[in-house]
Each structure stands twice: as C-alpha cells, then as structure tokens.
Amino acid sequence: MTHYKRRDCIDGFAFILPAFIIIFTFVVYPSLRLFFLSFHDANLMGGLKYIGLKNYQSLVASQDFIRSFLVTLRFMAMVIVVQTLFAFIGALIVSESRRSASLVRTIYFIPVIISFVVVGYLWQGMYNHDYGLINSLLSLLGFKRIGFLSDPAYALYALTATCIWKSWPYFMMIFLAGLKEIPGELYESAMIDGAGELRRLFAITIPLLRRTTLFILLITTMDSVVKVFTPVFVMTSGGPRGSTDLLVHYAWRMAFRFGEVGYSSSIMVFVFIFLMVVSFIQLKIGERNEQ
Amino acid sequence: MNNKTVTFIRSTFMIILIIMTIIPIVWAFSLAFRSNAEIVSMRGINRHTFYPEHATLQNFLRLFQTVNVPRVFLLTMFVSLSVTALSLILNSLAGYAFARIPFPLRSLLFALLLATLAVPVEILIIPLYPQIHTMGLMNTLTSLIIPFCANAFGIFFMRQFFLGIPRELEEAAMIDGCTRLRTFVSIMIPLAKAVLITLALNIFLQQWDSFLVPVTLISSESKMLLQVAINYIYSGLYFQNYGVLYAGMVIATLPIIIIFLFLQRYYVAGITSTGIKG
Known part of the structure; x- marks a missing residue:
C-alpha cells in the first residue's frame, strides 16, 4: 500500500475540490439525470412520471427518429471522409517550411475562429437562390439555379459542405503537428534510395501518421454527431422536410419546442451509446493495425 | 512523376484552397456595405460582385437601432x-x-x-x-x-x-x-x-x-x-433586410480575427500539443 502524507492528502483534495464541485454538479449529475429522465415522462419545469421503457419504444417506432438517425449517419460518413482528406492534403501543402507556407496556414485557419452562427448565415447567403454567389456562378455557366437549402435533394450536402469548410483547417493543424514528428532522416535516406515524392508519401508519411489519423478520426466522429446543433439551427432548422434534422437538433427541438424532455433524453442516451460503440470499433481497428 | 509536376500539383491545390477560404468571406463582407435593394438585385457575376456599386454605412446605423x-x-x-x-x-x-x-x-x-x-x-x-x-x-x-x-x-x-x-x-x-x-x-x-x-x-x-x-x-x-x-x-428580418444581418456579422467577427492574428501562435499551440499527446 502506498503511504500518503497527511499534508498531501489535504492539499490534493483541496486543490481539486473547486473544479470537482463544478464538474459534479454540472456534468456528472446531469449525465446520470439524462439516463434517469429517459425512463420518465418529463417536462421542462421538472415534472416527472415513471413510464419505464416507453420512450425507447416510441423512439424505435418513430419515423422521425429513424430518418434523423439516417441523416446523421450520412452526414457523419461524408464529414469523416471528405474533411479528413482536405485536412491531410492541406497539411501536406503547408508543411514546407517556406515563409509563404506560414501565411497560407493563417489564411486557411480563418474559418475555424469565425463562430458557427456567422458561418451559417454567411453560407446561407452564398447558397441563396437569387443573390447567392454560387447560384450567380451557376447561371453564368448556363446552369439552372438551385435552392440549395430549400430542396431536400441538396440541403444535406450544402450543410455538410459548410461544416467541412469551417472545420477542416483545425484538423490540418493536427496533421501538421504529426508530420513534424516524422524524422527528416527517413525522407533523406529514401531520397538517396531513389524513392520519388509519391513513393515517400505512401511508404513513410501515411504509415507514420497512423496514430495522428486515428486521433483525428475519433474527434471527427464525435464532432460530426454532436457539434452540429448551431449550423442546423441557423441554416435550415432541420428542414426541408427533415432532410437536415440531425439527431442533436431533433432532440433539442423535441425538448425545447415540444417540451418532450423524457423522449429527447432517450434520443441523447442513444447518441451517447452510438458514439461509444463507434469510438470503440475505431480504437479496436486502430490497435489491430498497430501490430 | 518528377519534382516539377509535384510542385505544380501542390501549388494548384494551395491556390484552390485559398480561393475557397477567402472568396465567401470577402463576398459576405461586401454585403455589409450594400443597401438591401442592391443585395436583392444581385444576380450574375460582374465587376460589382465583390465590391459594392454604392458603398454605404446605413446597415451599421440600422444595426445600432435594431x-x-x-x-x-x-x-x-x-x-x-x-x-x-x-x-x-x-x-x-x-x-x-x-x-x-x-x-x-x-x-x-x-x-x-x-x-x-x-x-x-x-x-x-x-x-x-x-x-x-x-x-x-x-x-x-x-x-x-x-x-x-x-x-x-x-x-x-x-x-x-x-x-x-x-x-x-x-x-x-x-x-x-x-x-x-x-x-x-x-x-x-x-x-x-x-x-x-x-x-x-x-x-x-x-x-x-x-x-x-x-x-x-x-x-x-x-x-x-x-x-x-x-x-x-x-x-426579426420581417422585411428581409440582409444588409443589417451582414453588418452584425462583420462587427461580431472583426474583434476575434484581430485577437487571433496577434495571438495565433498560442492558439494553435493548444491544438497541436493535445493532438499529439492525446
């Protein structure tokens, strides 16, 4: 058994106490509460009635929920693939230590620091059927104008593009940090052996970025499911015809527009379990590749 | 592929990404300085696509009233x-x-x-x-x-x-x-x-x-x-005054862009250090 000094015990707990009071009250307790609420018929003012698994039964039976889950899956898949690709290519472009590279890096990074509310309205303007820049360009090229955010066939893609536009440079920075960790000698000896740029990319860069990539995939999965409330709320409110109603927005709507706190808690419990399962699978695959 | 081709592809991608990043921001920024009438009548691409025909500050005045x-x-x-x-x-x-x-x-x-x-x-x-x-x-x-x-x-x-x-x-x-x-x-x-x-x-x-x-x-x-x-x-845009909205967006965003430009080194350090060790 480790022996602790009395003074260390007191100091240790005293130092973490303020932070833990906050985290217990506003993260741990509400997390347990979420689980608890999902078995109740609950409203926003705290009213409760135990109803067992009813919320989960209506969840499975709800067309809206199924659609929202499928929309979330499609959104997630698109973001994970396209955004990670952009981030990787961007990192390769700005990884050179030329002066211009640092300026380019700064430019790329600007969308990351603009708030999602502003980004949402900015792209709503870009997509506007009449004055929007994209439709102006389309009509210049002789195409028909598209109601990007009003046509169910396009809205999810338009939303996805906006979210990727804002977030890819963030992950570019993480790839960039990973690239810096790769020893330069590896490239030098590969060049002496006559390996071309492409060959070096596939034989050195990509395999050695495995851990960084796994980390990025884990974060991207989480973000693409969870950090999407604001763009949906601002750009489409879930429409048209539910085509962009991602799970976190759907749950928020059920709770704060319809007062169905119990039902929306069960949605969020589902989101949580779904994320745990996906992350676990990603970690397992990552581990297997490690060997 | 020889080195020249690689450099060419790299530069092309670099420029495409810069355009993709900058164009929407510059375009939206220009909307803040246009009258609503001008915004809703914008259609094609012309020399006024990125620069207002009649630059105005009325949106900012309206913003402060709203x-x-x-x-x-x-x-x-x-x-x-x-x-x-x-x-x-x-x-x-x-x-x-x-x-x-x-x-x-x-x-x-x-x-x-x-x-x-x-x-x-x-x-x-x-x-x-x-x-x-x-x-x-x-x-x-x-x-x-x-x-x-x-x-x-x-x-x-x-x-x-x-x-x-x-x-x-x-x-x-x-x-x-x-x-x-x-x-x-x-x-x-x-x-x-x-x-x-x-x-x-x-x-x-x-x-x-x-x-x-x-x-x-x-x-x-x-x-x-x-x-x-x-x-x-x-x-609150019951008469669809887009100019005021864009003026608000400009005012909300300028301060943080300025903070970022001065302190970006510190901000980026936060991303990269957790990324590697995480």
Whole structure:
C-alpha cells in the first residue's frame, strides 16, 4: 500500500475540490439525470412520471427518429471522409517550411475562429437562390439555379459542405503537428534510395501518421454527431422536410419546442451509446493495425 | 512523376484552397456595405460582385437601432472573461494536483474526469435545463458562467504541462517551508504563462462563439449575448433586410480575427500539443 502524507492528502483534495464541485454538479449529475429522465415522462419545469421503457419504444417506432438517425449517419460518413482528406492534403501543402507556407496556414485557419452562427448565415447567403454567389456562378455557366437549402435533394450536402469548410483547417493543424514528428532522416535516406515524392508519401508519411489519423478520426466522429446543433439551427432548422434534422437538433427541438424532455433524453442516451460503440470499433481497428 | 509536376500539383491545390477560404468571406463582407435593394438585385457575376456599386454605412446605423450593440458586447465580454478567469484558476489548481500531489484515489478521480469528455454540452443541455430551473438560475448570466468554469479538457491540458516541469524547482521551495499553495502561485504559475495564455484564448473564443447554451437558457432580450443577437437580427428580418444581418456579422467577427492574428501562435499551440499527446 502506498503511504500518503497527511499534508498531501489535504492539499490534493483541496486543490481539486473547486473544479470537482463544478464538474459534479454540472456534468456528472446531469449525465446520470439524462439516463434517469429517459425512463420518465418529463417536462421542462421538472415534472416527472415513471413510464419505464416507453420512450425507447416510441423512439424505435418513430419515423422521425429513424430518418434523423439516417441523416446523421450520412452526414457523419461524408464529414469523416471528405474533411479528413482536405485536412491531410492541406497539411501536406503547408508543411514546407517556406515563409509563404506560414501565411497560407493563417489564411486557411480563418474559418475555424469565425463562430458557427456567422458561418451559417454567411453560407446561407452564398447558397441563396437569387443573390447567392454560387447560384450567380451557376447561371453564368448556363446552369439552372438551385435552392440549395430549400430542396431536400441538396440541403444535406450544402450543410455538410459548410461544416467541412469551417472545420477542416483545425484538423490540418493536427496533421501538421504529426508530420513534424516524422524524422527528416527517413525522407533523406529514401531520397538517396531513389524513392520519388509519391513513393515517400505512401511508404513513410501515411504509415507514420497512423496514430495522428486515428486521433483525428475519433474527434471527427464525435464532432460530426454532436457539434452540429448551431449550423442546423441557423441554416435550415432541420428542414426541408427533415432532410437536415440531425439527431442533436431533433432532440433539442423535441425538448425545447415540444417540451418532450423524457423522449429527447432517450434520443441523447442513444447518441451517447452510438458514439461509444463507434469510438470503440475505431480504437479496436486502430490497435489491430498497430501490430 | 518528377519534382516539377509535384510542385505544380501542390501549388494548384494551395491556390484552390485559398480561393475557397477567402472568396465567401470577402463576398459576405461586401454585403455589409450594400443597401438591401442592391443585395436583392444581385444576380450574375460582374465587376460589382465583390465590391459594392454604392458603398454605404446605413446597415451599421440600422444595426445600432435594431440591437443595443454596446450592451450586447459588454455582456458577452463579461461572460467570456468571467468564464476564462475562473477556468484558469480552477483548472490549473486541479491540473497541478493531478500532476504533482500524491493523494488517495487520484487515478480513479482522474479517470472519472476524463470520462466526462464523452458527454459534451450538446447532450447535457436537455437535463441541464430543468436543473438550472430548479436551482433558480433560469434566465441569469450566472447560468452561463458557473457551469462552464471548470472542465476536463482544461484540467488535462494543465496537468500535461505541470508533468513536464522538473520536480527540483518546487522541492527546493517546499524545503524552505513554503506551503503548497505558495509554491504553486509563486513558482509554477510564472512558469506556466505561455500555456495559460493558450488555454485562456481557447476558452475565451469558445465562449465568444457560444450559441446553444445562451439560446436555450436565456429568454429575455436584455440579456442577449452576441451570437444570439445575430440570430435575433435574422429572425426579426420581417422585411428581409440582409444588409443589417451582414453588418452584425462583420462587427461580431472583426474583434476575434484581430485577437487571433496577434495571438495565433498560442492558439494553435493548444491544438497541436493535445493532438499529439492525446
């Protein structure tokens, strides 16, 4: 058994106490509460009635929920693939230590620091059927104008593009940090052996970025499911015809527009379990590749 | 593929990405300086696509009439700075304890702390609302500050930093009879200046951009924060005055772009250091 000094015990707990009071009250307790609420018929003012698994039964039976889950899956898949690709290519472009590279890096990074509310309205303007820049360009090229955010066939893609536009440079920075960790000698000896740029990319860069990539995939999965409330709320409110109603927005709507706190808690419990399962699978695959 | 081709492909991609990033921002920026009549009549691409035909400041005047801009700014500043200041204190205290002070249950509590990273505020907002209501904090600025003044990410981030500092520095001070708190304040904090700026910048920008929490927990217009105010301008557009909306967006974004340009080194350090060790 480790022996602790009395003074260390007191100091240790005293130092973490303020932070833990906050985290217990506003993260741990509400997390347990979420689980608890999902078995109740609950409203926003705290009213409760135990109803067992009813919320989960209506969840499975709800067309809206199924659609929202499928929309979330499609959104997630698109973001994970396209955004990670952009981030990787961007990192390769700005990884050179030329002066211009640092300026380019700064430019790329600007969308990351603009708030999602502003980004949402900015792209709503870009997509506007009449004055929007994209439709102006389309009509210049002789195409028909598209109601990007009003046509169910396009809205999810338009939303996805906006979210990727804002977030890819963030992950570019993480790839960039990973690239810096790769020893330069590896490239030098590969060049002496006559390996071309492409060959070096596939034989050195990509395999050695495995851990960084796994980390990025884990974060991207989480973000693409969870950090999407604001763009949906601002750009489409879930429409048209539910085509962009991602799970976190759907749950928020059920709770704060319809007062169905119990039902929306069960949605969020589902989101949580779904994320745990996906992350676990990603970690397992990552581990297997490690060997 | 020879080196020339590679350089060519690289430059092409670089320029495409720059255009993709810059064009929407410049275009939207130009809308803030156009009359509404000009905006709604924009159709094709011409020499006025990125520069207003008749540049005007009327949108900004209208903005100040629609929303109490100074108050929105002051409130947003107040909330963001309060959360930042409190977070720095609470997170670095806890981060230091986890890095340096041996106490019972330390690893268990740290594991529990990391587990909270799996429940982001987007999920928690549902149970938080009735809880805030029961606590009598509904529609108060307190509800935007207190719940967010300590978090697992900040504690983890500070712990990683303190782990890297040689023990001898503080041991010398402790032998001289300094208390833990004294050692922490006079030796550790000065060493942590750069990481504290990084953390502060991250928290501040996150608060500045915060939308979900204030839009859910605050109902009175007089306590509206910045991002909510932009949404308010939009939903109040009964005669579709886009110019005012874009003027609001410009005003909300310029300050943080300026802060970022000066402190980007610190901000980016936060992303990269956690990315590698995480």
